[in-house]
Structure formats: structure tokens, C-alpha cells
Amino acid sequence: MSFTTHRTRTLSTVAITVIALLSTTAAIAQNGPQSAGPVDPELIQDLIAANRTLASHGIVDAFGHVSVRHDKDPNRFLMSGSRAPEIVTEADIIEYDLDAVPVNLNGRGQYSERYIHAMIYKMRPDVMSVVHNHSPSVIPFGVSSVPIKPLYHMSAFIGDGLPIYDIRDESGMTNMLVNDAARGTALATVLGDEPAVLMRGHGVAVTGASIPFAVGRSIYLEVNATIQLQALGLGGSVEYLDPEEAQNVLDAGENTGYTRPWELWRRSALGE
Numbered sequence: 207m208s209f210t211t212h213r214t215r216t217l218s219t220v221a222i223t224v225i226a227l228l229s230t231t232a233a234i235a236q237n238g239p240q241s242a243g244p245v246d247p248e249l250i251q252d253l254i255a256a257n258r259t260l261a262s263h264g265i266v267d268a269f270g271h272v273s274v275r276h277d278k279d280p281n282r283f284l285m286s287g288s289r290a291p292e293i294v295t296e297a298d299i300i301e302y303d304l305d306a307v308p309v310n311l312n313g314r315g316q317y318s319e320r321y322i323h324a325m326i327y328k329m330r331p332d333v334m335s336v337v338h339n340h341s342p343s344v345i346p347f348g349v350s351s352v353p354i355k356p357l358y359h360m361s362a363f364i365g366d367g368l369p370i371y372d373i374r375d376e377s378g379m380t381n382m383l384v385n386d387a388a389r390g391t392a393l394a395t396v397l398g399d400e401p402a403v404l405m406r407g408h409g410v411a412v413t414g415a416s417i418p419f420a421v422g423r424s425i426y427l428e429v430n431a432t433i434q435l436q437a438l439g440l441g442g443s444v445e446y447l448d449p450e451e452a453q454n455v456l457d458a459g460e461n462t463g464y465t466r467p468w469e470l471w472r473r474s475a476l477g478e
């Protein structure tokens with residue numbers, strides 16, 4: 207091999223390498239953020255079980271969604287593409303970054319309100335799972351001057367009430383959907399450090415330190431709203447949990463960390 211030939215080949219190799227690097231960079235820019243890698247398969251099964259459990263309890267119908275933060279990277283979360291929760295499968299799960307940009311869309315449709323999840327994860331490092339739903343008995347408390355309050359121990363996480371996000375405050379007249387980053391940020395700001403935020407004329411966003419917490423709170427929030435409406439309908443005065451009693455429930459582990467109901471819900475949802 208002559209020196210010239212060798213040098214030519216070396217230069218060619220360098221050129222090919224540079225082109226390959228540029229192509230890779232362009233591909234990342236074109237395809238969006240990089241994946242955080244494989245997710246624990248059990249977490250995916252938990253997410254599918256959460257979708258089905260919320261559907262079977264009437265918390266979501268064709269609308270509403272649940273997400274979980276990625277177990278390998280706090281800057282990623284996982285949520286189904288645009289499907290009714292009851293029929294979500296592993297093939298529907300999309301990985302997102304905290305700007306709600308999909309990592310692996312592959313032509314699937316998306317929930318327009320994915321910004322609810324992204325902006326809450328961005329502002330609340332303690333939150334590992336988010337549910338957004340329109341559960342029917344909760345809606346009145348987002349539009350009434352009567353506040354939602356914990357009527358029984360299972361809903362003690364309500365504390366002394368929940369904040370209400372009114373989309374008009376920041377966004378004026380809208381289609382009521384939290385379908386961009388500005389609205390998601392406004393919602394997460396009203397949520398603050400609370401476990402859930404009511405959405406005026408729309409629904410609720412519920413958070414948890416795990417999927418069982420977010421799902422359990424969503425279910426018992428709906429139950430609390432139902433029985434609070436019933437208690438108010440009796441016409442007399444209503445005794446709610448004292449904030450100190452509610453705090454004591456949380457200090458004792460909040461419904462045993464929802465481990466018992468979650469075992470039941472997950473097995474039922476996955477047919478185990």
C-alpha cells in the first residue's frame with residue numbers, strides 16, 4: 207500500500223465518520239429526544255393495570271389518562287397513545303420527555319392533554335404518577351362555592367380542601383383543554399404541593415408517589431365526592447374529617463400505601 211493510497215483511505219474513513227455523526231445528530235434532531243432505555247416490564251404492566259382499573263371503576267371512559275415516570279430517568283414519563291384506557295396494551299405506551307415531546311411516537315396518535323402530565327412531572331419531582339379524569343361526581347365541586355372536603359378516612363388526602371384551576375385565569379376563552387405547555391404550567395402552578403387539583407368545568411388531575419397512590423386517590427376522590435353530595439343533600443350540617451385527623455391518616459401511611467387494593471385491582475385488571 208502506497209503512502210498516498212493509505213492517506214486517501216484514512217481521509218475517506220474520517221469523512222465517512224463525520225458524515226455518519228452528522229447524520230446521527232440530524233436524526234436525533236428530527237426524531238426528537240432520545241429514549242431513556244428499556245422500562246421495567248412490571249412497571250408497564252402496572253400502567254396497563256392502572257388504565258383498566260380506572261376504566262372499570264368509572265373514573266375514565268373513552269377519555270382521561272394515566273401516566274408514570276420512567277424508572278430509569280426522571281426526565282421521561284410513559285403514557286398510552288390516544289386510546290380509551292380500557293383497551294390500552296403494551297404496544298400503545300409512548301415515552302415522553304418533560305416538554306411532552308414523544309421519544310418513540312412511530313405514527314401513533316397522542317392525547318392532546320399530555321401537557322398536564324409533563325408539566326406536573328417537571329414541577330413536582332416527588333410525583334411518580336399522574337391521573338387526569340372527568341369523574342362525574344367530582345365535577346360539581348369544581349364549579350360550586352361548596353368546597354370538596356374529606357368525608358371519611360379513605361379520602362383523608364383531601365386534607366382541608368383542594369385547589370381549583372380555572373383555565374380562564376391565564377388563558378382566557380379556550381376550548382377548555384390543557385393542550386399546550388402554557389396551560390399545563392398554569393395547572394401545575396395551581397396544583398402547587400397539593401395531591402390533586404380540580405379543573406373548573408372539566409375534571410381533575412391527581413398525583414401520587416406511585417401508580418397505586420394516583421389510582422387509589424382517583425377512585426376514593428370520586429367516592430368522597432359522591433357521598434359528600436349525598437350528605438349535603440340530607441339538608442343538615444355535615445361533619446368532615448378534622449384537618450388534624452386527616453393528617454393523622456396520612457402519617458399512618460395513607461390507606462396502607464394502597465398495597466391491598468392495588469393487589470386486588472392489578473390482578474383483576476390483568477386477569478391474574
Ligand SMILES: [Zn+2]
Pocket residue numbers: 270319338339340408409
Ligand atoms: Zn380532560
